[in-house]
Amino acid sequence: PFYFVSTNRLPLSLSLFSDPEWGSCSLGVFICLACSGIHRNFQSPAKVKSVRLSRWEDSEVQFMAENGNEVARSKYEAQVPVYYYKPTHKDCQVLKEQWIKAKYERLEFTVDRKPLLYEEGTREGPLMKRGRDNGQFLTRRFVLSEREGTLKYFTKTDAKEPKAIIKVDTINASFQPEKIGNPNGLQITYLKDFNTRNIFLYNESSKEIVDWFNSIRAVQLHYLKVAFPGASDVELKPKLTRNFLKEGYMEKTGPRQTEGFKKRWFTLDHRRLMYFKDPLDAFAKGEVFLGHKDLGYSASAGLPPNTHCNGTWQNGITIQTPDRSYLFTCETEVEQQDWLKHFNELINTKHPRHASSHWPL
Ligand SMILES: [Zn+2]
Structure with a gap:
Protein backbone atom coordinates (compact mmCIF):
# COMPACT_ATOMS: atom_id res chain seq x y z
CA PRO A 1 0.00 0.00 0.00
CA GLU A 77 16.22 9.97 20.28
CA ALA A 78 14.73 11.92 23.16
CA GLN A 79 18.13 12.42 24.84
CA VAL A 80 21.11 11.77 22.59
CA PRO A 81 24.19 13.13 24.37
CA VAL A 82 26.14 15.79 22.47
CA TYR A 83 29.27 13.65 22.34
CA TYR A 84 27.50 10.58 20.90
CA TYR A 85 28.45 10.27 17.23
CA LYS A 86 25.30 10.08 15.11
CA PRO A 87 26.41 8.50 11.85
CA THR A 88 25.12 9.35 8.40
CA HIS A 89 24.57 6.84 5.61
CA LYS A 90 28.08 7.69 4.35
CA ASP A 91 29.66 6.34 7.53
CA CYS A 92 30.99 2.83 7.90
CA GLN A 93 28.77 -0.14 8.72
CA VAL A 94 29.93 -0.60 12.33
CA LEU A 95 28.95 2.96 13.29
CA LYS A 96 25.53 2.71 11.64
CA GLU A 97 24.82 -0.70 13.14
CA GLN A 98 25.73 0.35 16.67
CA TRP A 99 23.79 3.61 16.46
CA ILE A 100 20.65 1.78 15.33
CA LYS A 101 21.10 -0.85 18.04
CA ALA A 102 21.83 1.73 20.75
CA LYS A 103 18.72 3.65 19.72
CA TYR A 104 16.12 0.94 19.09
CA GLU A 105 17.42 -2.17 20.80
CA ARG A 106 19.25 -0.96 23.89
CA LEU A 107 17.00 2.12 24.30
CA GLU A 108 19.98 4.24 25.31
CA PHE A 109 18.42 7.59 24.40
CA THR A 110 14.80 7.40 25.59
CA VAL A 111 13.35 9.74 28.21
CA ASP A 112 13.69 7.15 30.99
CA ARG A 113 17.10 5.89 29.90
CA LYS A 114 19.66 4.44 32.30
CA PRO A 115 22.97 6.23 32.98
CA LEU A 116 25.22 5.75 29.95
CA LEU A 117 28.45 3.81 30.26
CA TYR A 118 30.25 6.37 28.06
CA GLU A 119 29.90 8.82 30.93
CA GLU A 120 31.44 6.67 33.64
CA GLY A 121 34.68 8.67 33.49
CA THR A 122 36.94 5.66 33.18
CA ARG A 123 37.04 2.76 30.80
CA GLU A 124 39.42 -0.16 30.66
CA GLY A 125 39.82 -3.21 28.45
CA PRO A 126 41.72 -5.03 25.74
CA LEU A 127 42.05 -3.78 22.17
CA MET A 128 44.03 -5.24 19.30
CA LYS A 129 46.83 -2.82 18.36
CA ARG A 130 48.96 -2.95 15.24
CA GLY A 131 52.70 -3.15 15.98
CA ARG A 132 54.58 -0.17 14.57
CA ASP A 133 57.45 -2.18 13.09
CA ASN A 134 56.14 -5.65 12.28
CA GLY A 135 52.53 -4.76 11.45
CA GLN A 136 51.20 -7.56 13.68
CA PHE A 137 48.07 -7.00 15.77
CA LEU A 138 48.52 -7.85 19.45
CA THR A 139 46.26 -7.45 22.48
CA ARG A 140 47.01 -4.37 24.55
CA ARG A 141 45.26 -3.14 27.70
CA PHE A 142 43.82 0.33 27.22
CA VAL A 143 42.74 2.69 30.01
CA LEU A 144 40.76 5.88 29.48
CA SER A 145 40.61 8.33 32.36
CA GLU A 146 38.49 11.46 32.49
CA ARG A 147 40.19 12.61 35.69
CA GLU A 148 43.64 12.47 34.07
CA GLY A 149 42.42 13.38 30.59
CA THR A 150 44.45 10.51 29.16
CA LEU A 151 44.24 7.33 27.14
CA LYS A 152 47.03 4.91 28.09
CA TYR A 153 47.99 1.48 26.89
CA PHE A 154 50.00 -1.27 28.48
CA THR A 155 51.89 -4.02 26.65
CA LYS A 156 51.50 -6.64 29.40
CA THR A 157 48.17 -7.05 31.20
CA ASP A 158 49.88 -6.70 34.62
CA ALA A 159 52.32 -3.95 33.58
CA LYS A 160 52.58 -1.00 35.94
CA GLU A 161 54.05 1.48 33.48
CA PRO A 162 52.08 2.35 30.36
CA LYS A 163 53.73 2.03 26.96
CA ALA A 164 52.17 5.33 25.97
CA ILE A 165 50.22 8.14 27.60
CA ILE A 166 48.04 9.98 25.13
CA LYS A 167 46.41 13.28 26.02
CA VAL A 168 42.75 13.02 25.10
CA ASP A 169 42.55 16.62 23.90
CA THR A 170 45.09 15.86 21.15
CA ILE A 171 43.24 12.76 19.89
CA ASN A 172 41.37 12.35 16.67
CA ALA A 173 39.71 8.97 16.22
CA SER A 174 38.20 7.77 12.95
CA PHE A 175 36.92 4.44 11.74
CA GLN A 176 39.08 3.06 8.91
CA PRO A 177 37.83 -0.46 8.14
CA GLU A 178 39.36 -0.65 4.65
CA LYS A 179 42.78 0.73 5.50
CA ILE A 180 43.09 -1.43 8.63
CA GLY A 181 41.54 -4.47 6.98
CA ASN A 182 38.99 -5.08 9.74
CA PRO A 183 35.32 -3.97 9.83
CA ASN A 184 35.90 -2.64 13.37
CA GLY A 185 39.18 -0.87 12.57
CA LEU A 186 39.73 2.42 14.43
CA GLN A 187 42.59 4.85 13.76
CA ILE A 188 43.71 7.07 16.60
CA THR A 189 45.81 10.09 15.68
CA TYR A 190 47.44 12.17 18.39
CA LEU A 191 50.27 14.55 19.06
CA LYS A 192 53.49 13.20 20.53
CA ASP A 193 56.26 15.78 21.09
CA PHE A 194 54.65 18.01 18.43
CA ASN A 195 54.60 15.13 15.93
CA THR A 196 51.47 13.45 14.61
CA ARG A 197 51.40 9.78 15.61
CA ASN A 198 48.95 7.14 14.36
CA ILE A 199 47.92 3.94 16.06
CA PHE A 200 45.61 1.36 14.49
CA LEU A 201 43.19 -0.64 16.60
CA TYR A 202 40.28 -3.01 16.42
CA ASN A 203 38.15 -5.19 18.65
CA GLU A 204 36.26 -8.32 17.63
CA SER A 205 33.11 -6.80 19.12
CA SER A 206 31.46 -3.99 17.14
CA LYS A 207 29.78 -2.71 20.29
CA GLU A 208 33.06 -2.60 22.18
CA ILE A 209 34.94 -0.54 19.58
CA VAL A 210 32.06 1.94 19.10
CA ASP A 211 31.70 2.23 22.90
CA TRP A 212 35.41 3.13 23.12
CA PHE A 213 34.94 5.70 20.39
CA ASN A 214 32.01 7.39 22.15
CA SER A 215 33.70 7.19 25.55
CA ILE A 216 36.70 9.06 24.12
CA ARG A 217 34.33 11.68 22.71
CA ALA A 218 32.61 12.01 26.10
CA VAL A 219 35.95 12.73 27.82
CA GLN A 220 36.89 15.18 25.06
CA LEU A 221 33.63 17.07 25.54
CA HIS A 222 34.28 17.24 29.28
CA TYR A 223 37.66 18.92 28.64
CA LEU A 224 36.29 21.24 25.98
CA LYS A 225 33.64 22.47 28.41
CA VAL A 226 36.38 23.29 30.90
CA ALA A 227 38.54 24.98 28.24
CA PHE A 228 35.67 26.95 26.65
CA PRO A 229 33.21 27.60 29.48
CA GLY A 230 30.97 29.91 27.47
CA ALA A 231 30.77 27.80 24.32
CA SER A 232 27.55 26.12 23.23
CA ASP A 233 27.25 22.44 22.38
CA VAL A 234 26.91 23.32 18.69
CA GLU A 235 30.26 25.13 18.85
CA LEU A 236 32.00 22.33 20.73
CA LYS A 237 30.72 19.36 18.73
CA PRO A 238 32.97 19.95 15.67
CA LYS A 239 36.00 20.00 17.99
CA LEU A 240 35.43 16.36 18.95
CA THR A 241 36.73 13.55 16.70
CA ARG A 242 36.21 14.19 13.01
CA ASN A 243 36.41 12.27 9.77
CA PHE A 244 39.30 12.97 7.43
CA LEU A 245 38.21 15.11 4.48
CA LYS A 246 40.04 12.87 2.00
CA GLU A 247 42.72 10.21 1.81
CA GLY A 248 44.58 8.64 -1.09
CA TYR A 249 47.75 8.40 -3.12
CA MET A 250 49.50 11.22 -4.94
CA GLU A 251 53.08 11.71 -6.04
CA LYS A 252 55.12 14.63 -4.71
CA THR A 253 58.53 16.22 -5.15
CA GLY A 254 60.89 17.39 -2.45
CA PRO A 255 61.57 21.09 -1.67
CA ARG A 256 64.17 21.55 -4.45
CA GLN A 257 61.76 19.97 -6.93
CA THR A 258 64.58 18.19 -8.71
CA GLU A 259 64.60 14.99 -6.63
CA GLY A 260 61.85 13.42 -8.67
CA PHE A 261 58.28 12.51 -7.82
CA LYS A 262 57.60 9.84 -5.21
CA LYS A 263 54.31 8.09 -4.50
CA ARG A 264 52.96 8.89 -1.03
CA TRP A 265 49.78 8.30 0.96
CA PHE A 266 48.02 11.59 1.79
CA THR A 267 45.57 12.37 4.56
CA LEU A 268 43.69 15.66 4.58
CA ASP A 269 42.64 16.35 8.15
CA HIS A 270 40.96 19.75 8.40
CA ARG A 271 43.67 22.20 7.18
CA ARG A 272 46.53 19.73 7.48
CA LEU A 273 47.64 17.71 4.48
CA MET A 274 49.89 14.96 5.88
CA TYR A 275 51.84 12.48 3.84
CA PHE A 276 53.09 9.00 4.63
CA LYS A 277 55.20 6.40 2.87
CA ASP A 278 52.58 3.77 3.73
CA PRO A 279 48.88 4.23 4.72
CA LEU A 280 49.55 2.49 8.06
CA ASP A 281 52.68 4.41 9.04
CA ALA A 282 52.98 5.59 12.63
CA PHE A 283 54.46 8.98 11.74
CA ALA A 284 53.84 11.39 8.89
CA LYS A 285 56.88 12.16 6.74
CA GLY A 286 55.69 15.73 6.59
CA GLU A 287 52.69 17.98 6.28
CA VAL A 288 51.45 21.02 4.43
CA PHE A 289 49.23 23.54 6.18
CA LEU A 290 46.46 25.03 4.04
CA GLY A 291 45.69 28.55 5.17
CA HIS A 292 43.28 31.15 3.82
CA LYS A 293 43.89 32.72 0.40
CA ASP A 294 44.29 36.20 1.95
CA LEU A 295 47.43 34.88 3.66
CA GLY A 296 49.03 33.77 0.39
CA TYR A 297 47.73 30.21 -0.07
CA SER A 298 46.45 28.86 -3.37
CA ALA A 299 45.91 25.52 -5.14
CA SER A 300 45.66 25.07 -8.89
CA ALA A 301 45.78 22.39 -11.57
CA GLY A 302 49.03 21.85 -13.42
CA LEU A 303 52.75 22.17 -12.68
CA PRO A 304 55.14 25.06 -13.40
CA PRO A 305 56.40 24.86 -17.03
CA ASN A 306 59.99 24.09 -16.07
CA THR A 307 59.11 21.12 -13.82
CA HIS A 308 61.28 18.06 -14.29
CA CYS A 309 58.50 15.48 -14.72
CA ASN A 310 59.83 12.02 -14.10
CA GLY A 311 56.80 10.65 -12.25
CA THR A 312 54.40 8.11 -13.67
CA TRP A 313 51.35 10.29 -13.08
CA GLN A 314 50.51 13.29 -15.23
CA ASN A 315 47.70 15.22 -13.51
CA GLY A 316 49.53 17.95 -11.66
CA ILE A 317 48.55 20.10 -8.68
CA THR A 318 50.51 23.10 -7.40
CA ILE A 319 49.91 24.33 -3.87
CA GLN A 320 51.38 27.74 -3.11
CA THR A 321 52.03 28.67 0.54
CA PRO A 322 53.71 31.87 1.84
CA ASP A 323 56.99 29.90 2.18
CA ARG A 324 57.22 27.68 -0.90
CA SER A 325 55.29 25.78 -3.51
CA TYR A 326 54.43 22.09 -3.36
CA LEU A 327 54.04 19.97 -6.49
CA PHE A 328 51.87 16.86 -6.71
CA THR A 329 50.60 14.54 -9.41
CA CYS A 330 47.48 12.37 -9.40
CA GLU A 331 46.81 9.16 -11.24
CA THR A 332 43.59 10.39 -12.86
CA GLU A 333 41.98 13.70 -13.69
CA VAL A 334 39.02 12.76 -11.47
CA GLU A 335 41.35 12.39 -8.48
CA GLN A 336 43.11 15.67 -9.35
CA GLN A 337 39.80 17.53 -9.47
CA ASP A 338 38.59 15.97 -6.22
CA TRP A 339 41.76 16.91 -4.32
CA LEU A 340 41.60 20.43 -5.76
CA LYS A 341 37.96 20.79 -4.73
CA HIS A 342 38.89 19.95 -1.12
CA PHE A 343 41.99 22.18 -1.11
CA ASN A 344 40.11 25.15 -2.51
CA GLU A 345 37.20 24.74 -0.12
CA LEU A 346 39.69 25.16 2.72
CA ILE A 347 41.68 27.96 1.08
CA ASN A 348 38.54 29.95 0.22
CA THR A 349 36.93 29.66 3.64
CA LYS A 350 38.01 31.42 6.82
CA HIS A 351 36.38 28.86 9.10
CA PRO A 352 35.66 25.73 7.08
CA ARG A 353 32.61 23.88 8.26
CA HIS A 354 32.75 20.17 8.66
CA ALA A 355 30.93 18.04 6.15
CA SER A 356 27.30 18.20 7.17
CA SER A 357 25.39 16.81 4.22
CA HIS A 358 23.56 13.95 5.79
CA TRP A 359 20.16 12.53 6.40
CA PRO A 360 19.10 10.77 9.55
CA LEU A 361 19.20 7.03 10.06
ZN1 LIG B 1 19.14 3.65 6.19
Whole structure:
Protein backbone atom coordinates (compact mmCIF):
# COMPACT_ATOMS: atom_id res chain seq x y z
CA PRO A 1 0.00 0.00 0.00
CA PHE A 2 1.65 3.15 -1.25
CA TYR A 3 -0.76 5.57 0.33
CA PHE A 4 0.65 5.64 3.80
CA VAL A 5 3.85 7.15 2.45
CA SER A 6 1.82 10.25 1.70
CA THR A 7 -0.30 10.20 4.85
CA ASN A 8 2.78 9.68 6.96
CA ARG A 9 5.10 12.56 6.23
CA LEU A 10 8.70 11.46 5.75
CA PRO A 11 11.57 13.85 6.39
CA LEU A 12 12.29 15.65 3.13
CA SER A 13 15.97 14.74 3.27
CA LEU A 14 15.07 11.09 3.49
CA SER A 15 13.14 11.06 0.26
CA LEU A 16 15.87 13.07 -1.47
CA PHE A 17 18.88 10.90 -0.78
CA SER A 18 17.52 7.41 -0.60
CA ASP A 19 14.31 5.51 -0.93
CA PRO A 20 13.05 4.34 2.41
CA GLU A 21 11.41 1.42 0.70
CA TRP A 22 11.17 -0.72 3.78
CA GLY A 23 9.08 -0.48 6.90
CA SER A 24 9.63 -1.96 10.33
CA CYS A 25 6.23 -3.11 11.59
CA SER A 26 7.79 -3.59 14.99
CA LEU A 27 8.82 0.07 15.39
CA GLY A 28 6.59 1.84 12.88
CA VAL A 29 9.47 3.46 10.98
CA PHE A 30 10.42 3.60 7.33
CA ILE A 31 13.98 2.59 6.57
CA CYS A 32 16.29 1.96 3.63
CA LEU A 33 17.49 -1.43 2.42
CA ALA A 34 20.89 -1.12 4.15
CA CYS A 35 19.29 -0.28 7.51
CA SER A 36 16.67 -3.00 7.14
CA GLY A 37 19.42 -5.62 7.38
CA ILE A 38 20.47 -4.21 10.75
CA HIS A 39 16.86 -4.20 12.02
CA ARG A 40 16.47 -7.84 10.96
CA ASN A 41 19.57 -8.73 13.01
CA PHE A 42 18.22 -7.44 16.33
CA GLN A 43 18.19 -9.99 19.15
CA SER A 44 14.46 -10.16 18.68
CA PRO A 45 14.43 -9.49 14.93
CA ALA A 46 12.20 -6.68 13.73
CA LYS A 47 9.41 -7.52 11.30
CA VAL A 48 10.53 -5.68 8.17
CA LYS A 49 8.38 -5.39 5.05
CA SER A 50 8.81 -3.91 1.61
CA VAL A 51 6.66 -0.84 1.08
CA ARG A 52 6.00 -1.81 -2.55
CA LEU A 53 6.07 -5.57 -2.60
CA SER A 54 4.91 -6.93 0.74
CA ARG A 55 1.32 -7.57 1.80
CA TRP A 56 0.42 -5.29 4.70
CA GLU A 57 -2.30 -6.08 7.21
CA ASP A 58 -4.70 -3.23 7.95
CA SER A 59 -3.46 -3.13 11.53
CA GLU A 60 0.13 -2.75 10.32
CA VAL A 61 -0.78 0.09 7.99
CA GLN A 62 -2.53 1.81 10.86
CA PHE A 63 0.45 1.27 13.16
CA MET A 64 2.80 2.78 10.58
CA ALA A 65 0.50 5.77 10.14
CA GLU A 66 0.20 6.33 13.89
CA ASN A 67 3.93 6.14 14.43
CA GLY A 68 6.32 7.00 11.61
CA ASN A 69 9.81 8.41 11.63
CA GLU A 70 9.18 11.67 13.45
CA VAL A 71 7.25 10.07 16.30
CA ALA A 72 9.94 7.40 16.57
CA ARG A 73 12.68 10.03 16.62
CA SER A 74 11.06 11.94 19.46
CA LYS A 75 10.78 8.71 21.42
CA TYR A 76 14.03 6.88 20.65
CA GLU A 77 16.22 9.97 20.28
CA ALA A 78 14.73 11.92 23.16
CA GLN A 79 18.13 12.42 24.84
CA VAL A 80 21.11 11.77 22.59
CA PRO A 81 24.19 13.13 24.37
CA VAL A 82 26.14 15.79 22.47
CA TYR A 83 29.27 13.65 22.34
CA TYR A 84 27.50 10.58 20.90
CA TYR A 85 28.45 10.27 17.23
CA LYS A 86 25.30 10.08 15.11
CA PRO A 87 26.41 8.50 11.85
CA THR A 88 25.12 9.35 8.40
CA HIS A 89 24.57 6.84 5.61
CA LYS A 90 28.08 7.69 4.35
CA ASP A 91 29.66 6.34 7.53
CA CYS A 92 30.99 2.83 7.90
CA GLN A 93 28.77 -0.14 8.72
CA VAL A 94 29.93 -0.60 12.33
CA LEU A 95 28.95 2.96 13.29
CA LYS A 96 25.53 2.71 11.64
CA GLU A 97 24.82 -0.70 13.14
CA GLN A 98 25.73 0.35 16.67
CA TRP A 99 23.79 3.61 16.46
CA ILE A 100 20.65 1.78 15.33
CA LYS A 101 21.10 -0.85 18.04
CA ALA A 102 21.83 1.73 20.75
CA LYS A 103 18.72 3.65 19.72
CA TYR A 104 16.12 0.94 19.09
CA GLU A 105 17.42 -2.17 20.80
CA ARG A 106 19.25 -0.96 23.89
CA LEU A 107 17.00 2.12 24.30
CA GLU A 108 19.98 4.24 25.31
CA PHE A 109 18.42 7.59 24.40
CA THR A 110 14.80 7.40 25.59
CA VAL A 111 13.35 9.74 28.21
CA ASP A 112 13.69 7.15 30.99
CA ARG A 113 17.10 5.89 29.90
CA LYS A 114 19.66 4.44 32.30
CA PRO A 115 22.97 6.23 32.98
CA LEU A 116 25.22 5.75 29.95
CA LEU A 117 28.45 3.81 30.26
CA TYR A 118 30.25 6.37 28.06
CA GLU A 119 29.90 8.82 30.93
CA GLU A 120 31.44 6.67 33.64
CA GLY A 121 34.68 8.67 33.49
CA THR A 122 36.94 5.66 33.18
CA ARG A 123 37.04 2.76 30.80
CA GLU A 124 39.42 -0.16 30.66
CA GLY A 125 39.82 -3.21 28.45
CA PRO A 126 41.72 -5.03 25.74
CA LEU A 127 42.05 -3.78 22.17
CA MET A 128 44.03 -5.24 19.30
CA LYS A 129 46.83 -2.82 18.36
CA ARG A 130 48.96 -2.95 15.24
CA GLY A 131 52.70 -3.15 15.98
CA ARG A 132 54.58 -0.17 14.57
CA ASP A 133 57.45 -2.18 13.09
CA ASN A 134 56.14 -5.65 12.28
CA GLY A 135 52.53 -4.76 11.45
CA GLN A 136 51.20 -7.56 13.68
CA PHE A 137 48.07 -7.00 15.77
CA LEU A 138 48.52 -7.85 19.45
CA THR A 139 46.26 -7.45 22.48
CA ARG A 140 47.01 -4.37 24.55
CA ARG A 141 45.26 -3.14 27.70
CA PHE A 142 43.82 0.33 27.22
CA VAL A 143 42.74 2.69 30.01
CA LEU A 144 40.76 5.88 29.48
CA SER A 145 40.61 8.33 32.36
CA GLU A 146 38.49 11.46 32.49
CA ARG A 147 40.19 12.61 35.69
CA GLU A 148 43.64 12.47 34.07
CA GLY A 149 42.42 13.38 30.59
CA THR A 150 44.45 10.51 29.16
CA LEU A 151 44.24 7.33 27.14
CA LYS A 152 47.03 4.91 28.09
CA TYR A 153 47.99 1.48 26.89
CA PHE A 154 50.00 -1.27 28.48
CA THR A 155 51.89 -4.02 26.65
CA LYS A 156 51.50 -6.64 29.40
CA THR A 157 48.17 -7.05 31.20
CA ASP A 158 49.88 -6.70 34.62
CA ALA A 159 52.32 -3.95 33.58
CA LYS A 160 52.58 -1.00 35.94
CA GLU A 161 54.05 1.48 33.48
CA PRO A 162 52.08 2.35 30.36
CA LYS A 163 53.73 2.03 26.96
CA ALA A 164 52.17 5.33 25.97
CA ILE A 165 50.22 8.14 27.60
CA ILE A 166 48.04 9.98 25.13
CA LYS A 167 46.41 13.28 26.02
CA VAL A 168 42.75 13.02 25.10
CA ASP A 169 42.55 16.62 23.90
CA THR A 170 45.09 15.86 21.15
CA ILE A 171 43.24 12.76 19.89
CA ASN A 172 41.37 12.35 16.67
CA ALA A 173 39.71 8.97 16.22
CA SER A 174 38.20 7.77 12.95
CA PHE A 175 36.92 4.44 11.74
CA GLN A 176 39.08 3.06 8.91
CA PRO A 177 37.83 -0.46 8.14
CA GLU A 178 39.36 -0.65 4.65
CA LYS A 179 42.78 0.73 5.50
CA ILE A 180 43.09 -1.43 8.63
CA GLY A 181 41.54 -4.47 6.98
CA ASN A 182 38.99 -5.08 9.74
CA PRO A 183 35.32 -3.97 9.83
CA ASN A 184 35.90 -2.64 13.37
CA GLY A 185 39.18 -0.87 12.57
CA LEU A 186 39.73 2.42 14.43
CA GLN A 187 42.59 4.85 13.76
CA ILE A 188 43.71 7.07 16.60
CA THR A 189 45.81 10.09 15.68
CA TYR A 190 47.44 12.17 18.39
CA LEU A 191 50.27 14.55 19.06
CA LYS A 192 53.49 13.20 20.53
CA ASP A 193 56.26 15.78 21.09
CA PHE A 194 54.65 18.01 18.43
CA ASN A 195 54.60 15.13 15.93
CA THR A 196 51.47 13.45 14.61
CA ARG A 197 51.40 9.78 15.61
CA ASN A 198 48.95 7.14 14.36
CA ILE A 199 47.92 3.94 16.06
CA PHE A 200 45.61 1.36 14.49
CA LEU A 201 43.19 -0.64 16.60
CA TYR A 202 40.28 -3.01 16.42
CA ASN A 203 38.15 -5.19 18.65
CA GLU A 204 36.26 -8.32 17.63
CA SER A 205 33.11 -6.80 19.12
CA SER A 206 31.46 -3.99 17.14
CA LYS A 207 29.78 -2.71 20.29
CA GLU A 208 33.06 -2.60 22.18
CA ILE A 209 34.94 -0.54 19.58
CA VAL A 210 32.06 1.94 19.10
CA ASP A 211 31.70 2.23 22.90
CA TRP A 212 35.41 3.13 23.12
CA PHE A 213 34.94 5.70 20.39
CA ASN A 214 32.01 7.39 22.15
CA SER A 215 33.70 7.19 25.55
CA ILE A 216 36.70 9.06 24.12
CA ARG A 217 34.33 11.68 22.71
CA ALA A 218 32.61 12.01 26.10
CA VAL A 219 35.95 12.73 27.82
CA GLN A 220 36.89 15.18 25.06
CA LEU A 221 33.63 17.07 25.54
CA HIS A 222 34.28 17.24 29.28
CA TYR A 223 37.66 18.92 28.64
CA LEU A 224 36.29 21.24 25.98
CA LYS A 225 33.64 22.47 28.41
CA VAL A 226 36.38 23.29 30.90
CA ALA A 227 38.54 24.98 28.24
CA PHE A 228 35.67 26.95 26.65
CA PRO A 229 33.21 27.60 29.48
CA GLY A 230 30.97 29.91 27.47
CA ALA A 231 30.77 27.80 24.32
CA SER A 232 27.55 26.12 23.23
CA ASP A 233 27.25 22.44 22.38
CA VAL A 234 26.91 23.32 18.69
CA GLU A 235 30.26 25.13 18.85
CA LEU A 236 32.00 22.33 20.73
CA LYS A 237 30.72 19.36 18.73
CA PRO A 238 32.97 19.95 15.67
CA LYS A 239 36.00 20.00 17.99
CA LEU A 240 35.43 16.36 18.95
CA THR A 241 36.73 13.55 16.70
CA ARG A 242 36.21 14.19 13.01
CA ASN A 243 36.41 12.27 9.77
CA PHE A 244 39.30 12.97 7.43
CA LEU A 245 38.21 15.11 4.48
CA LYS A 246 40.04 12.87 2.00
CA GLU A 247 42.72 10.21 1.81
CA GLY A 248 44.58 8.64 -1.09
CA TYR A 249 47.75 8.40 -3.12
CA MET A 250 49.50 11.22 -4.94
CA GLU A 251 53.08 11.71 -6.04
CA LYS A 252 55.12 14.63 -4.71
CA THR A 253 58.53 16.22 -5.15
CA GLY A 254 60.89 17.39 -2.45
CA PRO A 255 61.57 21.09 -1.67
CA ARG A 256 64.17 21.55 -4.45
CA GLN A 257 61.76 19.97 -6.93
CA THR A 258 64.58 18.19 -8.71
CA GLU A 259 64.60 14.99 -6.63
CA GLY A 260 61.85 13.42 -8.67
CA PHE A 261 58.28 12.51 -7.82
CA LYS A 262 57.60 9.84 -5.21
CA LYS A 263 54.31 8.09 -4.50
CA ARG A 264 52.96 8.89 -1.03
CA TRP A 265 49.78 8.30 0.96
CA PHE A 266 48.02 11.59 1.79
CA THR A 267 45.57 12.37 4.56
CA LEU A 268 43.69 15.66 4.58
CA ASP A 269 42.64 16.35 8.15
CA HIS A 270 40.96 19.75 8.40
CA ARG A 271 43.67 22.20 7.18
CA ARG A 272 46.53 19.73 7.48
CA LEU A 273 47.64 17.71 4.48
CA MET A 274 49.89 14.96 5.88
CA TYR A 275 51.84 12.48 3.84
CA PHE A 276 53.09 9.00 4.63
CA LYS A 277 55.20 6.40 2.87
CA ASP A 278 52.58 3.77 3.73
CA PRO A 279 48.88 4.23 4.72
CA LEU A 280 49.55 2.49 8.06
CA ASP A 281 52.68 4.41 9.04
CA ALA A 282 52.98 5.59 12.63
CA PHE A 283 54.46 8.98 11.74
CA ALA A 284 53.84 11.39 8.89
CA LYS A 285 56.88 12.16 6.74
CA GLY A 286 55.69 15.73 6.59
CA GLU A 287 52.69 17.98 6.28
CA VAL A 288 51.45 21.02 4.43
CA PHE A 289 49.23 23.54 6.18
CA LEU A 290 46.46 25.03 4.04
CA GLY A 291 45.69 28.55 5.17
CA HIS A 292 43.28 31.15 3.82
CA LYS A 293 43.89 32.72 0.40
CA ASP A 294 44.29 36.20 1.95
CA LEU A 295 47.43 34.88 3.66
CA GLY A 296 49.03 33.77 0.39
CA TYR A 297 47.73 30.21 -0.07
CA SER A 298 46.45 28.86 -3.37
CA ALA A 299 45.91 25.52 -5.14
CA SER A 300 45.66 25.07 -8.89
CA ALA A 301 45.78 22.39 -11.57
CA GLY A 302 49.03 21.85 -13.42
CA LEU A 303 52.75 22.17 -12.68
CA PRO A 304 55.14 25.06 -13.40
CA PRO A 305 56.40 24.86 -17.03
CA ASN A 306 59.99 24.09 -16.07
CA THR A 307 59.11 21.12 -13.82
CA HIS A 308 61.28 18.06 -14.29
CA CYS A 309 58.50 15.48 -14.72
CA ASN A 310 59.83 12.02 -14.10
CA GLY A 311 56.80 10.65 -12.25
CA THR A 312 54.40 8.11 -13.67
CA TRP A 313 51.35 10.29 -13.08
CA GLN A 314 50.51 13.29 -15.23
CA ASN A 315 47.70 15.22 -13.51
CA GLY A 316 49.53 17.95 -11.66
CA ILE A 317 48.55 20.10 -8.68
CA THR A 318 50.51 23.10 -7.40
CA ILE A 319 49.91 24.33 -3.87
CA GLN A 320 51.38 27.74 -3.11
CA THR A 321 52.03 28.67 0.54
CA PRO A 322 53.71 31.87 1.84
CA ASP A 323 56.99 29.90 2.18
CA ARG A 324 57.22 27.68 -0.90
CA SER A 325 55.29 25.78 -3.51
CA TYR A 326 54.43 22.09 -3.36
CA LEU A 327 54.04 19.97 -6.49
CA PHE A 328 51.87 16.86 -6.71
CA THR A 329 50.60 14.54 -9.41
CA CYS A 330 47.48 12.37 -9.40
CA GLU A 331 46.81 9.16 -11.24
CA THR A 332 43.59 10.39 -12.86
CA GLU A 333 41.98 13.70 -13.69
CA VAL A 334 39.02 12.76 -11.47
CA GLU A 335 41.35 12.39 -8.48
CA GLN A 336 43.11 15.67 -9.35
CA GLN A 337 39.80 17.53 -9.47
CA ASP A 338 38.59 15.97 -6.22
CA TRP A 339 41.76 16.91 -4.32
CA LEU A 340 41.60 20.43 -5.76
CA LYS A 341 37.96 20.79 -4.73
CA HIS A 342 38.89 19.95 -1.12
CA PHE A 343 41.99 22.18 -1.11
CA ASN A 344 40.11 25.15 -2.51
CA GLU A 345 37.20 24.74 -0.12
CA LEU A 346 39.69 25.16 2.72
CA ILE A 347 41.68 27.96 1.08
CA ASN A 348 38.54 29.95 0.22
CA THR A 349 36.93 29.66 3.64
CA LYS A 350 38.01 31.42 6.82
CA HIS A 351 36.38 28.86 9.10
CA PRO A 352 35.66 25.73 7.08
CA ARG A 353 32.61 23.88 8.26
CA HIS A 354 32.75 20.17 8.66
CA ALA A 355 30.93 18.04 6.15
CA SER A 356 27.30 18.20 7.17
CA SER A 357 25.39 16.81 4.22
CA HIS A 358 23.56 13.95 5.79
CA TRP A 359 20.16 12.53 6.40
CA PRO A 360 19.10 10.77 9.55
CA LEU A 361 19.20 7.03 10.06
ZN1 LIG B 1 19.14 3.65 6.19
